[in-house]
Amino acid sequence: MTLSTSLKSIESSGDQVKGIPSYPVIHVCLVAVSVISLCFWSVCQTKGDDGIEFFEKKIRPVLVEKCYQCHSGDAKKLKGGLLLEYREQILKGGDSGPAIISGKPADSLLIGSLKWDSLEMPPSGKLPDGVVKDFEHWVSIGAPWPKSEKTPIVNAATVYDWEKVRQEHWSFRPVVRPSIPTENNSEWEKNGVDYFVYKRLSSNALRPAEASAGVDLVRRIYFDLVGLPPMPQQVVEFVKKYSNNPDAAVSSLVDQLLESRHYGERWGRHWLDVARYSDGFGGFNDGSAMPDAWRYRDWVVDALNRDIPFGEFIKLQIAGDLIGDRNAAVGTGFLALGPTYRSDGGDPDSVAQSKSETLDDRIDTLTRGLMGITASCARCHDHKFDPIPQLDYYSLAGVFNNTGVHQGPIAKDEEVALYNQHQKKINDLTNRLKQLNQQFKKEKRQATAEEAGMVAELNQDIAELKKNSPPKFATAHMLRDTGSSNMKVAIRGDLRKTGAEAPRRFLRVLAGDKAVPFKNGSGRLELAEAVAAPSNPLTGRVFVNRVWQHHFGNALVRTPSNLGKLGELPTHPELLDWLVCELMDSGSIKELHRLIMNSATYRMSAQFDSDSFQNDGGNRLLWRMNPRRLDVEAWRDALLSVTGELDLVMGGPPSEDLNSRRRTLYFKTSRAGDRFGSDKLLRMFDFPIMRATVAKRPVSIVPQQYLFMLNSSFMNDRARALSARLKKSSEDPAARIQLAYRLLYGRPPREDEINLGVKFVLRQDEAKVDNWEKYCQVLLCSNEFFFLQ
């Protein structure tokens, strides 16, 4: 490129470095850098060399003062892809080529720009002629620069006082058990939860809603704990007990359902959202299948059903391969099932970016999913809001840079050995056979009779061995350590431009200034321990908050994956911490459910109240239960359940068959969200894209959902099945309608509802489709079936 064209291109492009993710777009004025600190740095490097002295006196101060706002690692927007922080950068230049040609000021872009000949730099105003002459001189004497100063100055300006920082924001502070505020009580409270809630309500002139009716509550508890509707008989039993002794009725139902194996399926699915779980297929550049993904899904279901201690639950998912037995390694699917991006054509920038995106997935899932902290924002620069320096990002990235993903065996060693030995036998014989055939070919002859016999025998043996082969041992996608080296900070997120070395260690916002470097292998086990440590204030808060969200529809911190400065504040900070303490003491997630569900707060009705609504429309203070729409899993499972078709077999490989009668948890899903028919169905009903850890599912109500409900063969089939079930039960239309309401809504129909139904089914039919079938479809499409009180 000629000089003139390259100058033009700089001038007009206003280019920035591409391919780096952005920081939050909320551009709160981020005052660039305390540039002065850069000055301190430099002087110590000189060796009394005149050139260096000239540079330090005449050149560096100008660079720092006039150029670094746009041309340093700390620039708010890097201009022209040009960094001027160290000599190599200046020689290499930016998008338009070298900024200087050493010894040739006349050919140096930088000099032309300072003279305002071509570009006009700095844009704020032309520098005095004397200064420009200094630069010319500096270039002409070979652009001297302190020799030892090869590493770029990355983020040198940001200095954190870690002890202070950790006290500044609520979620970084240690969890201290709050005392239960019993002073201002009423007759309403049942356990600790309620005192905290009542305190907030009463101080805001709000009253808790009445307790729910039994029919509503039993439905809520069933969907909540097992994701299935109660059968009519179960409703009747509960309602009876509840009217005699409400506390005992709730408590025993909660105990009973926590022991149900379907509890793990329900809450496992909630966790799989956090784990951005999929069966692979992220689209091109990330298209591989994850055929064993379901092993991790089953691991989660099982871990929850067994109620393994909370700390262990967390630790095994980060470093199970380094802790326990083969089964424990399956837990690392939490990270292993993430995307592994590749480049399409091997372009080096593209390759680097793919690797960087892959590492970012692990860090994002780990930090947002488990700790509610958005460390990913520090991939290209220090976090703009939370105390996470870019260096700390690469401290974590180093752990995952030394971690590989593989399909490891989960069978017993003997089983693996047996299979491998058998395969070796087959391979040996196959090789022998190949050799023979090659020999014949080489010698250009037929086999002798004896040799032909050998060949036949070999073929027979191989066939025999193959037939009798032990089954391939089971495998799962898991992590393993692959090294123990540190990464270097990637300047502006570009792995091809590296800066200072980042020791593998925990985030300093949690570990403090004296964060110990990880010593063993990748450091993943030490990382797991740090994340799961009871002293880590974030992990417990994040987890408890998520559990609360699924019980109430809204979390106590309504940004469940961001407890940082840009996240919301907790509506009930003391309640949150109290629950965290309870969880840490018991270690039992099931106990946490018990505590929440046996509260009066959980039992409140979802009834609308206009005064309370005026006062607190968002129900932030919990004056009622939030009415909710079922998620797609619960809704589809309920459809199959009320028609009597649901297949409750647990575990195993997933299916993409839309007509499958198994629970929705067992649908196959792709990371791209578009590969399978099952994906499309799920996504239509707000199943999130599993590209990144999911904080909360959106609830969208769109016509496409109703096209599915009214016209799809899946819904037609359910209507037919329900209609058959009703017809079998009785000849009397009213009795059939009675049954339908009890099955679907857990309550008897009102008179007007019966009348509407009877009128509809007894109508003269215009179409070939049976009226009962059409009626059943209406009931299955109804709001009451889809929403929970």
Place this chain on the structure above:
Amino acid sequence: MFHRNPFAPLTRRELLGRMGAGFGSIGLASMMAGSVSGNANSNGALSANQNSPLFPKAPHFAPKAKRVIQLFMPGGPSQVDTFDHKPALEKHAGQRPEIVNRKTLRNTKNGLMVSPFKFQQYGQSGKWVSDIFPHVAKEVDELCFIHSMHTDIPEHAGAILMFNLGHLQPSRPSLGSWLCYGLGSENQNLPGFVAMSPRAQPRGKLANWGNAFLPGAYAGSYVNIASMKPDQILKDLKNSRLPYGEQRKQADLLTQLNRIHLERQKQNDQLESGIQAMEMAFRMQFAVPDTFDLTRESKQTLEMYGDSEYAKGCLLARRMIERGVRCVQLSHSIDGYDIAWDTGHGDIKGGHARLAKACDQGIAALIKDLRNRGLLDETLVVWGGEFGRAPTSEGKNGRDHDHYGFTVWMAGGGVKPGISYGATDEFGCSAVENRVHVHDLHATILHSMGLDHEKLTYRYSGRDYRLTDVSGKVIREIFI
């Protein structure tokens, strides 16, 4: 700093507030019309429709365009063989001046190659156009050429995504879904964003019209022009079992039962939304097939477009735009090839001539048709591929990828007609004057639609995302 999640249920107060304040300007009228026609619900309550994610939203400032048609040319059309005329190629044929000595994908080292096509000047603007676009050439006085496009990488996959998503990986929402998120749709009976192509989908497939982390309502619906089935655009669009009257009775019963249920709950926006959404679904069943019914077009119109598959897509695009669809992305393809214009590697002459022939007449007809119907002013048409091709040769007759410089043109939507903006070097290799990155193009498209690309954000995975990432500069000079 925190803006409200637009999908959270609205309080009654907010609903009323919104009715009064922001929404008057655009779309509400047409939206009401759309809802009254087609046998709307007897219970009325329009307000709850505002809970629909596709309800029209006010732009950030007065828009120049209300709709976008993107004529996407995947594979990389060669700028110097189409719209970026470089007479210098002839003089320096076979040479390899320093200025074109840039790394291409396949590291080609050959010299400059003269275009196998002749160029002529057209229109009042005197714009030079290659002979393979004779129809489009006649419309040059409507077109605004940007000759100084550049992008990040010379690989199809990434560059196609960059062009449609502003990101090299398939993990971001597409341009069209950002538009629907920002503006909603003006027709509640059709999807807000439709992507079409004949047979092959452009490389990257769904990602090119996907919503990624935006709510599902903003996903593009895909139509294969070769088959033109309305129920492709919306799944389960057709009720195969019930006649209209029976469907209506079923829908009426459902509404009645839902109303009884809602009365018991006293007040719940979501329940109300469900009732509205069901009614809309009912109307869509009839509105969508109507859009696809090309038999309603005059013979004259059909002849103007010609009978290529791409032309059919152009006509369909006009019908959708006419009905208030916010964004139509129409990708080119022949021979079922997902990066059609990539035939340029070995044979510019044959490959490009066939591709141009398959789309030229349809594109020109679309411009004329939009103008004749008074739609062009409010519709931004954008033509272009993910990158261009090098002026040097690959092999004997081909050209390798060139992401340093390529051409995109626009029409309508408030851009100046008959102008050229920016330039490549004298051989057409790299953008040198008024360079426009794809992010800048996106910022400009959003600007035309009344959206500030820095303000159109969505909070996901802990931070705010934009179509233009941390880049993008609106090319203000090209607007009237």
